[in-house]
Amino acid sequence: RVSIDIRAAASCLRERYGVSSITIWGTCYGGGRALEAASGYLPDGKIHDVDGRVGPPLVDPLAAIAWYPTRYDATTLFGPKHKGSVRDANGNTRKVAVMSVFAGNDILPGATPDDAAELKSLLEKDNRVNDHMVKVFPGAGHGFAHIGLSARQTGGADTFGQFVDGEFGGAGQISLDGGEADVACLLSTAWMETYSRVFLPTTGPAVSKDDNENEWQTLEMKDVGDKNRRNVREEIEDAVENFVEEPLGGRRIDQTDESQKEELAKILISMQDENDSSPYTIEPDDDLNTIYAKLKASDENFQIF
Numbered sequence: 001r002v003s004i005d006i007r008a009a010a011s012c013l014r015e016r017y018g019v020s021s022i023t024i025w026g027t028c029y030g031g032g033r034a035l036e037a038a039s040g041y042l043p044d045g046k047i048h049d050v051d052g053r054v055g056p057p058l059v060d061p062l063a064a065i066a067w068y069p070t071r072y073d074a075t076t077l078f079g080p081k082h083k084g085s086v087r088d089a090n091g092n093t094r095k096v097a098v099m100s101v102f103a104g105n106d107i108l109p110g111a112t113p114d115d116a117a118e119l120k121s122l123l124e125k126d127n128r129v130n131d132h133m134v135k136v137f138p139g140a141g142h143g144f145a146h147i148g149l150s151a152r153q154t155g156g157a158d159t160f161g162q163f164v165d166g167e168f169g170g171a172g173q174i175s176l177d178g179g180e181a182d183v184a185c186l187l188s189t190a191w192m193e194t195y196s197r198v199f200l201p202t203t204g205p206a207v208s209k210d211d212n213e214n215e216w217q218t219l220e221m222k223d224v225g226d227k228n229r230r231n232v233r234e235e236i237e238d239a240v241e242n243f244v245e246e247p248l249g250g251r252r253i254d255q256t257d258e259s260q261k262e263e264l265a266k267i268l269i270s271m272q273d274e275n276d277s278s279p280y281t282i283e284p285d286d287d288l289n290t291i292y293a294k295l296k297a298s299d300e301n302f303q304i305f
Helices: 002-017 029-039 113-124 144-153 159-168 180-196 232-241 258-270 288-298
Strands: 023-027 063-067 096-103 129-137
Touching: 002 029, 023 029, 023 180, 029 063, 029 096, 063 180, 096 113, 096 180, 113 129, 129 180, 144 180, 258 288
Parallel strands: 023 063, 063 096, 096 129
Antiparallel strands: none
8 A cells, every 4th residue: 555655646746746757765664665666666566556446657756765774675676686667657768866874783674784785786786777875874773864853853952052053963063973864864865856857957977887986886884083073063152252343444434424525525536547538537626426427437347335
């Protein structure tokens, strides 16, 4: 029934709302279903609805993202012996970009680091997969990404803490080792944005085949370490504590004050080259409006206010 509901949702987006590209994103059990949709796999090989009638067509996503997926058979979905669909609903060769996030300490079947390695190997051998990225976050547990993101929303931080979290993430501390949830989310949304665009498609080589992107082709998520950690809260508090107000430079001229018009005229006249011989040369008897008009006419970018 889950497969039918997912396909029905995709069909509704296309038929009722005119959606031209679909990305599927799932976590845990939903991650396994996202991988099934990416492969074009039908449970029991049947496309029929629960009442026996022909059910919704395949999802045919342009991109699929699975966070620590479970309850799926990788060899059935991908690789040389897959049992998914070779073509999409329009009869074209199936092409999909698959990204998956795993936790280094996960022990659930389908979501372990060994499962991640197997999935990556199968994706590399599947001609239907035009790009793939599989990352294992060392030291993380099952559910780390979505649990980390949801916890931040209900953490009860003060106003300043909410500002720091909202603007910088990671409870005011930015680093890949301190904000795994942020990193997983950023990578996933970037993947979705990259491969779901139809009218302005992304150009360039696939991440999995780009010689300049070797660090993203490895299984283990890179550890930037504490050397790149920033404590944004401390930076802001230090800047506030050591703030020194600088005196304003220059002099204020009020163009509506009649007593200051003569001084303002002198300032404007000084802005023109003394050797200027153009038709816009300022004359001694020009009033303030004429002076400004001549300066503006001689330089369209001229402005003082």
